[in-house]
Amino acid sequence: MKQDYFSSNNIKYIDYKDIEILKKFINPSGRIMSHKRTGVTSKNQRKLAMAIKQARFMGLLPFVAK
């Protein structure tokens, strides 16, 4: 069983500016990894998805990577 990355690192608020963390949860083509692959709790997966989408809007992360 994979542990929740955010609760094990004591991260309460997932920030869209923290690209280094968010990059761990996107696949090479830029898509958000599934809940099954990340092992993150449902609550944090929703927050994670939101943060990645906000980072994409600000041009920090790609919508599609080649």
Add this chain to the structure above:
Amino acid sequence: MENIDINDRIYEVGYLLVPTIPEEEVPGNHGNLKELIISYGGEIVSDEIPRRLNLAYTMSKVVQNVKSKFDTAYFGWVKFSMASDKILELKKKLDIDSNIIRFLLIKTVKENTIAAKRFISRDVTHKRVMFSKETELKESVPINEEEIDKEIDAMVEN
């Protein structure tokens, strides 16, 4: 007093400035934005001066019927507290600003949200012990240096 607390929320505005602005004027633009927030009764919690970055994709913005494309921009952010009824006025003001390619206005928390770069993923208690040791070392170093300097001076004089 309680009413004020309820209405005051923590917000964060992240924004991209057009890359055509010279590097020296960027802090000025950032200051203007902070003044704008203060003028609406906001209180700055924390901020970061915009720095140039390569955008993940090309963005376009239409100013006066001219569409311009951007591959780089200055990204900066300000975290502030403001009454919830004033935030819409601020948003309207930011919409008009021609120097901003786009901005993101979100609700957030007062605490620092950017996590430390290096993690020790095993357990937190272990990490705390390590930090306390480091601080002890840092505290003891300057005293030692002074003592060593004195000793060296004494030896040189001899």
